[in-house]
Ligand code: FES
């Protein structure tokens with residue numbers, strides 16, 4: 001199948017590939033898999049004291065569309081609040097990358113990954129508050 005130019009561009013120059021240390025309390029990690037094809041996406045956000053996502057990383061074992069979707073999303077979340085990051089919809093990703101119908105699930109993977117990362121971060125904060133730890 002033919003990939004759109006934007007998919008190819010992100011695929012050839014993926015932004016923010018890599019990982020943050022998992023034990024960093026300012027990091028939220030989302031790991032999701034696509035049942036349709038078995039591809040796996042790991043997306044991490046780094047959140048500052050103001051609750052703004054200041055950086056993001058991803059590692060995706062999957063097709064070009066999944067890699068492009070995660071690359072795009074790591075760019076989109078930077079500078080966003082957690083709430084705003086949760087507003088990102090797979091349809092926006094699919095539209096930006098001009099994904100064909102069979103590749104829509106790749107963009108859903110990216111939406112799910114960012115949601116999972118935010119949730120992970122929020123549960124860490126809640127956990128830290130419970131045991132009375134101060135966050136820096
Ligand atoms: Fe082949 Fe996703 S189905 S990489």
Ligand code: FES
Nearest residue numbers: 037039063066106
């Ligand atoms: Fe399954 Fe792209 S994530 S084909």
